[in-house]
Amino acid sequence: MKEELFISGRNIPNIDPILHVWHWPISVDLFFGGLAAGLLFFAALFYLLGKEKEYPSVVKLAPFVAPIGITIALICLFYDLTHKIYFWRLYMTFRLESPMSFGSWVLMFITPISFLWVFSYAREVFPKLNYKYEILITIEKFAIVNRRIMAILLLPLSVSLGIYTGILLSAFNARPLWNNAILGPLFLTSGLTTAAAVIIYFAKTAVERKLFNVILLGLIFLQIALISHMILGYYSGSEIQLEAVQLLMGGSFTFMFIGFVIVLGLIIPFILELFTYQGYKIPVIIPVLLILLGGIIFRFVMVDAGQISRYLY
């Protein structure tokens, strides 16, 4: 048996004894970023498939949440910077190797497009809306004419944004809990799941509800599969990964991870949606809220637990 005792002479707040540089704004940013990405992806996809009239909530109504979500995400990101006065430096360079640089450029493009997208539908969704300024009508005309171009741009941008929320974490090989290739697709799937839940909440017609009920079932199933794959990946990994996974499986984050993320946020909504599919009357808000709650707690668990996992000491 080998005993190793570490007596630290370090005195670095936020790092010792537990690294905690990224606080709640990062978790909130990742959640709203993923949600907005999912909503814009579905809106662009259904528009390009020519289903605008058949699925109005997907293309016109639900995307209104996206720019709000992106704005919250951006405010959170800015709030978390500690040297805010130099934030413009982000846009003085593009560094492909840095997920944060990549993500900030994606946000730079997707933010105005998301606003333009909902603006083009604003008067359709809210018929009482009346613009007093000519410039608003000009922008609206421009947005309506260019919907197809916006949708073509939104598809890759929304997927990039959704994946970025996971790759931001997985690129750090210093944090064994984050350092796995599943995290990008997993966060994208989670973002799409929360978006599908929001769309179901806004859905007006039975056709929309029926389709997104099936999409949601598929996405939850995929997410459970990806999480299982991630956990198995840790267990077949090196010692540092085995130590890291203990945080989720038998450590201080187990209750939150298993209880809130997997059971309450995925399995119960899956069962409820299955009942809905069978024709039982389940209040729409219950699975939707559970999925959103599971989604945000998932980000909190991954961001907080990942920072604790480390190589040394």
Add this chain to the structure above:
Amino acid sequence: MRLAMVIDTKKCVGCSDCVVACQTENDVPIGYCRDWITETVNGTYPNLTLELRSERCNHCDNSPCVRCCPTGASHYGAGGAVIVTKNECIGCGACIESCPYDARYQHPDGYIDKCTFCHHRVSNGLLPACVSVCPTKCMYFGDLDNSHSEVSQLLRNRKYKTLAPEAGTKPQVTT
């Protein structure tokens, strides 16, 4: 030129002189440090061994902090030393998350700070502050590209290790 540091853990007594010298030389704010002492005890009682190490940024050849920096504030300076440009740093904390040695910290002024291998001293022909004050002379600093330098000779003639080589960062501080 490839700057590197070698710490002889057999000679280190853990006096923390290097820590204080660094804090004084670099105006490190109170409550923070760019270098530190670790003591690791290995074995099972009563067969124990103690290792004392003076640790700092490893100025890695494949630095994840340089890779992940979104603005380029973290970069390779002269001799491969990893340097942060204060007024390019936005304080996002990505470099802190990316460092397997946890060698960086958020300065109270907001930017990210770390060991610079005392580049302001080295460029004037001096040794880093920590090396110059070490009372047991257990710290060596020099150019790995020069086969006659003290560090090159030590690495040729002595057994050595780097910290967490499995992290793949190619650290340039050896013990």
